[in-house]
Amino acid sequence: MTTQTYKTVPGHEVTDTMLEEAAKLFSENYGIWGEHSGKAGERVQLSARRLRQQYLPSATDTVVSYYVIVTVDGYLAGNAFACRWKYDGMTVCWVTxxxxxxxxxxxxxxxxxxxxxxxxxxDIYGIMSSNPAACLAAAKSFGTTIEKISLDFIRKKAYGIMKSSPIPYIRDATLQGTIFQPEDTSGLVSGVNTSFFVDHEEPQKVLQAVRENWQWPLGDLPDGHEYLLVMQAKHRRPSTYI
Ligand SMILES: CC(C)(COP(=O)(O)OP(=O)(O)OC[C@H]1O[C@@H](n2cnc3c(N)ncnc32)[C@H](O)[C@@H]1OP(=O)(O)O)[C@@H](O)C(=O)NCCC(=O)NCCS
Incomplete structure (x- = not known):
């Protein structure tokens, strides 16, 4: 029998040692660079310093970041970074x-x-990812299923929510797909152009398997792009704290 333990750490309590472990997990397991990256075939690497700079913005009255880990029998098996910020009186929680x-x-x-x-x-959850499994996990965790995602909500709200983000790569991502530009012929329905040229072979295999079980709503993914999922929280109530 294995023991799974989840732990959430607020950004200001994340130590350099935690980030070294996070950087190792990422660099050994995230994926490899794709054809147009200039580093094709090499592992995508992240340093502890970049993790802190890019994913743990300093806390303010309206911004808080989090680091979540899962250990299996004491071994670091997975992690997530997230940031909460205020947008239009609502709390956005974005998986970074x-x-x-x-x-x-x-x-x-x-x-x-x-x-x-x-x-x-x-009030709102968001994620950008090239991996359909990450989108499936987000939809389920945040109270819905991938087939019930409102593309209309994404079309109307994604721009404002993302422009208000304290995280530069979210703020600077260019929205792409037929929900934003009906004339788009790339096959993408809801996504972002992040010029992140990670190899899509693995996500492509996942997509094929996912399409056997689900009506996949986000379309096909061109190189350098990620899927975009923005959804309303299920149990909404007025919030003053983040
Ligand atoms: C994406 C990733 C985090 C998913 O982790 P995971 O622990 O395997 O995900 P879960 O087990 O919670 O699965 C989530 C959903 O995706 C499905 N899924 C996961 N891997 C799958 C695969 N290879 N093929 C088909 N479906 C898959 C699961 O069945 C589950 O759907 P369900 O709830 O309908 O059963 C992991 O594959 C990963 O680290 N990939 C590399 C990094 C990456 O792409 N990260 C996302 C960037 S934000």
Missing amino acids: QLVVHKDYRENGLATGLLTSLRKTTD
Whole structure:
């Protein structure tokens, strides 16, 4: 029998040692660079310093970041970074990073990590990811299913929500797909152009498998792009705290 333990740490309590472990997990398990990246075939790497700079913005009255880990029998098996900020009187909770160790995938750990992030005061959840499994995990954790995602909500609200983000790569992402530009012929329905040229072979295999079970609503993914999922929280109530 294995023991799974989830732990959430507020950004200001995240130590350099935690980030070194997070950087190792990411660099060994996230994925490899794709054809147009200039580093094709090499592992995508992240340092502890970049994790802090890019994913743990300093807390303010309206911004708080979080680091969530799952250990299996004491071993770091997966983690997620998230940031909450205010937009138009609402609390946005955005998953900024998510990775599960290769040996522990398809056991519900990503879903468990995102479920641990959920708060009753959240109004909106968001994630950008090239991996359909991350989108499935987010939809389920935040109270819906991928087939019930409102593309209309994403079309109307994503721009304002993302422009208000304290995280530069979210703020600077260019919205792409037929919900934003009906004339788009790339096959993408809801996504962002982040010029993140990670290899899509693995996400492509996941997509094929996912399409056997689900009506996948976000379309096909061109190189350098990620899927975009923005959804309303299920149990909404007026919130003053983040
Ligand atoms: C994406 C990732 C985090 C998913 O982690 P995981 O722990 O395997 O995810 P879960 O077990 O919670 O699965 C979530 C859903 O995706 C499905 N899924 C996961 N892997 C799948 C696969 N290879 N093929 C088909 N479906 C898959 C699961 O069945 C589950 O759906 P369900 O709830 O309908 O059963 C993991 O694959 C990973 O770290 N990939 C590399 C990094 C990455 O792409 N991160 C996302 C960037 S934000």
